[in-house]
Amino acid sequence: MGRNAVSRRRHSRMLAGLGAFIAGLIVSAPAFAICQVIADGAFGPARIYKAAVETGSVRIQYIGHSTFEIETPGGIRIATDYNDQIRPPLPPTVATMNGAHSTHYSLAPDPDIQHLLPGWNPDGSPVDYDLTVGDVRIRNIQTNIRGWEGDSRRLGNSIFVFEVGDLCIAHLGHLHHQLTEEDLLRLGQIDVVFAAIDNSTTLRMESMMKVLNDIRPAMVIPMHFHFPGALQAFAARAASDGYQISMDTDSEHVVSRTNLPAQRTVHIMLPKS
Incomplete structure (x- = not known):
């Protein structure tokens, strides 16, 4: 049996198992929220593209990890x-990275990437991004990180924030500590958060739930759940905290202001097979 066939079978088994686990928990409803900053051409001259995504929407695909x-x-x-x-x-047009380890950054990035944004400096000095590329504003908030030996690496991770139209999306990266009031103020109102829920090499579950409850996004999309049982444990914990649990049968999801859930939701996407 070829590698692709094996991958498809594993993907199908995982999908079936998770589907059974969260059966009866899937709820979706419209909501209305206010984004912190609008990045709709406010930071540079307008540019014209052939749109692959409808105006007001953002397409998200889970590639993996x-x-x-x-x-x-x-x-x-x-x-x-x-x-x-x-x-x-x-x-991609833009690639963001953090300095956790080799599955989070590239030593040989594709030369066609127009904007390569490492979220850390090897010498430990700050990195501060605030740029507009087409119709998206990209900014970062640096956090500390923990090395394999438990040592603290100052400013080794960045939370990247993507502001598109009236949506604000944050990727927490390899977060290793809870956020300060200043961090939360700089984040502002976030609609969608990508959160590492491995409960091991990043934040433990209680600390991650505290972070998510502090940010209060409409939608949490889990990532970094490569340890067996991590995703199921997080879904159960989030449900007990009042989150709705929804599961996508695809690796892609289109988000817009009109389809943001009214109740805080964990939206599970499986990696592209």
Whole structure:
């Protein structure tokens, strides 16, 4: 049996198991929220693209591990935690990375990437991004990180925030500590959060739930759940905290202001097979 066939079978088994686990918990409803900052051409001259995504929407595809591809109505594609093992099929316009380890950054990025944004400096000095690429504003908030030996690496991770139209999306990266009041103020109102829920190499579950409850996004999309049972444990814990649990049968999801859930929701996406 070929590798692709094995991958498809594993994907199907995982999908079936998780579907059974969260049966009866799936709820979706419209909501109305206010984004912190509008990045709709306010930071530079207008540019014209052939739109692959409807105006007001953002396409999200889960590539794997902590890598998502975000596509805007203007055709800008962003890969989060771009690395040398798991990549989108085409080079993104923008690639963000953090310094956790090799599955979170690339030593050989594709030369066609227009904007490569490491979320840390090797010398430990700050990195501060605030740029607009087409119809998306990208900014970061640095956090500390923990090495394999338990040592603290100051400013080794960045939370990247993507502001598209009236949506604000945050990728927490390899977060290793709870957020300060200043961090939360700089984040502002976030609609969608990508959160590592491994309960091991990043934050323990109680600390991650505290972070999510502090940010209060409408939608949490789990990532970094490569340890057996991590996703099921997080879904159960989130449900006990009052989150709705929804599961996507695809690796892609289109988000817009009109389809944000009214109740805080954990939206589970499986990696692209």
